[in-house]
Amino acid sequence: MSELDLATTTVTELAPLIKSKKLSIIDLTKQFLQRIERYNPALNAFQTITAEDALKQSRLLDRELRADKWRGPLHGIPFSIKDNLAIRGVKTTAGSKQLADWVPSYDATVVEKLKSAGAVILGKTNMHEWASGSTTINPYYGTTANPWDRQRISGGSSGGSAASVAASLCLGSIGTDNAGSVRHPASLCGVVGLKATFGRVSRYGGVLGTGGFSTDHFGPFAKTVKDCALMLKAIAGHDSKDPISSREAVASYTSAIGKSVKGLRVGLINGYFDEFMSDVVRRAFETAVEQLKALGMKVVKLDIPYTDLIAAVQLATSRVENVATAHEYLRNSARDYSAPLFYRHIKSLLIPADVYVTAQRVRRLICEAFEAAFDKVDVMVAPTVGSPAQTIEECQQGFAIVDGKRVELQEERGTTGTLCTIPFNVTGLPAMSLCCGFSTQGLPIGMQIVGAPFDEARLFQVGHAYEQAAGWYRRRPKLD
Amino acid sequence: MEDQIRRLSAHYGWNLTDEEVRRIAAEALVQGKVLERLNQVDLAQTRPIMGVFKSRRATADKRGQK
Numbered sequence: 256m257s258e259l260d261l262a263t264t265t266v267t268e269l270a271p272l273i274k275s276k277k278l279s280i281i282d283l284t285k286q287f288l289q290r291i292e293r294y295n296p297a298l299n300a301f302q303t304i305t306a307e308d309a310l311k312q313s314r315l316l317d318r319e320l321r322a323d324k325w326r327g328p329l330h331g332i333p334f335s336i337k338d339n340l341a342i343r344g345v346k347t348t349a350g351s352k353q354l355a356d357w358v359p360s361y362d363a364t365v366v367e368k369l370k371s372a373g374a375v376i377l378g379k380t381n382m383h384e385w386a387s388g389s390t391t392i393n394p395y396y397g398t399t400a401n402p403w404d405r406q407r408i409s410g411g412s413s414g415g416s417a418a419s420v421a422a423s424l425c426l427g428s429i430g431t432d433n434a435g436s437v438r439h440p441a442s443l444c445g446v447v448g449l450k451a452t453f454g455r456v457s458r459y460g461g462v463l464g465t466g467g468f469s470t471d472h473f474g475p476f477a478k479t480v481k482d483c484a485l486m487l488k489a490i491a492g493h494d495s496k497d498p499i500s501s502r503e504a505v506a507s508y509t510s511a512i513g514k515s516v517k518g519l520r521v522g523l524i525n526g527y528f529d530e531f532m533s534d535v536v537r538r539a540f541e542t543a544v545e546q547l548k549a550l551g552m553k554v555v556k557l558d559i560p561y562t563d564l565i566a567a568v569q570l571a572t573s574r575v576e577n578v579a580t581a582h583e584y585l586r587n588s589a590r591d592y593s594a595p596l597f598y599r600h601i602k603s604l605l606i607p608a609d610v611y612v613t614a615q616r617v618r619r620l621i622c623e624a625f626e627a628a629f630d631k632v633d634v635m636v637a638p639t640v641g642s643p644a645q646t647i648e649e650c651q652q653g654f655a656i657v658d659g660k661r662v663e664l665q666e667e668r669g670t671t672g673t674l675c676t677i678p679f680n681v682t683g684l685p686a687m688s689l690c691c692g693f694s695t696q697g698l699p700i701g702m703q704i705v706g707a708p709f710d711e712a713r714l715f716q717v718g719h720a721y722e723q724a725a726g727w728y729r730r731r732p733k734l735d
Numbered sequence: 736m737e738d739q740i741r742r743l744s745a746h747y748g749w750n751l752t753d754e755e756v757r758r759i760a761a762e763a764l765v766q767g768k769v770l771e772r773l774n775q776v777d778l779a780q781t782r783p784i785m786g787v788f789k790s791r792r793a794t795a796d797k798r799g800q801k
Contacts, residue, residue: 602763613773615783667765
């Protein structure tokens with residue numbers, strides 16, 4: 256298989272080749288490891304490369320195939336894992352100085368499930384420090400560059416995961432999403448990123464302090480919607496190690512893929528997202544909505560109350576829940592946090608308990624309002640991020656010029672880049688980002704498709720129909 | 736606010752400088768203004784969400800009957 260093929264191939268394409276033994280897993284793994292060796296120094300997507308383990312696992316999986324044991328469509332497929340998810344025997348830093356040398360003795364459930372499905376894990380990916388930001392400019396492990404333009408950020412906090420998939424250093428990755436940390440980098444890197452319904456994917460084995468107890472989700476990155484569906488099928492389901500995980504039956508996520516979307520109702524939320532969209536994102540998003548209409552979907556405008564309070568609820572909830580796990584570090588190694596994160600934790604300690612409870616009361620109103628809206632629509636769509644990827648320099652200076660105006664990248668409500676994604680962390684609704692166009696500078700733009708609780712199959716149905724009609728997924732970054 | 740931060744600093748042994756205390760206090764005031772908006776909602780009949788997941792299952796079951 257040539258280099259060009261590796262750059263464009265998908266899980267869906269490779270699975271039958273592996274199953275029919277036309278492709279050896281050990282050869283495939285070696286080629287991806289060579290690709291990592293070639294491109295990772297410039298991208299810094301991988302923080303730890305587990306080549307030896309990957310080769311050992313590949314040989315085992317090849318032996319199984321020779322004995323006619325095929326585990327399923329992920330058998331022999333190369334993946335990466337965000338560095339706040341435990342892999343037994345592999346350093347897991349969470350992008351932090353405090354955990355620089357921590358080696359877990361257990362696997363996170365998502366890792367265990369991927370391994371059981373036959374995945375070959377190539378390594379751990381770089382991330383924003385403690386998953387607490389959206390640039391993946393990490394003071395300890397370096398910056399992950401965007402494969403579409405290395406002067407720009409990959410997004411975050413799962414920036415390394417998104418970049419590793421966009422650059423075809425692997426075919427899928429698992430990240431975590433407390434405020435948009437899967438969908439934001441997926442949008443900036445032009446790949447598919449999914450945060451399923453709250454409770455759909457076990458969070459056992461995630462590093463505490465990298466997300467709020469009630470706002471954080473784990474989810475897959477992939478090049479296509481179908482690959483994403485295959486990954487969700489492998490990692491979803493109840494887990495006795497995570498009491499918050501759902502007992503809802505896991506659906507057949509690929510069965511709806513390819514079905515017509517004609518007659519389905521797509522909701523557009525009035526107001527909330529307008530403020531955040533740059534001109535280029537607005538044009539791409541509006542064009543995408545026209546394409547959904549051309550596929551036969553009916554557009555329904557939605558007025559959802561209380562959206563102006565989403566940022567306050569997210570702030571009070573996720574920051575309080577997060578800092579509640581940080582006392583040991585605040586007591587023993589507080590100065591090992593970067594200064595902005597240390598100060599943020601102190602501010603979180605100043606949020607009174609009654610404000611946290613009030614936030615959960617307002618959150619109920621928001622959740623009920625969104626769920627009521629799903630009586631009128633089958634899915635909603637929204638932009639993922641208001642602007643394409645900023646330059647690393649803009650992020651370091653703290654502002655960017657967008658449409659001739661100065662935009663602060665950190666504002667009083669939180670990180671500007673995640674204001675479009677947090678509604679679905681507050682509500683726990685499933686949301687998937689996929690590419691809906693490119694800027695004139697060749698930077699990807701993302702659109703979220705949002706579903707009713709546990710209706711991920713609908714997201715895949717609509718996402719796949721749009722993806723095939725629009726064709727953006729065929730465009731890949733030039734790395735040389 | 737600055738007193739609160741100094742107490743936390745003493746409790747945790749951070750040795751925050753005066754400049755750090757002033758900076759964090761200023762940022763905390765801005766944060767407080769964002770959170771104040773939560774009090775503008777009439778919540779007399781509203782209980783907090785305590786089990787996010789359970790309410791979602793009920794809704795999903797209902798939708799599954801369509």
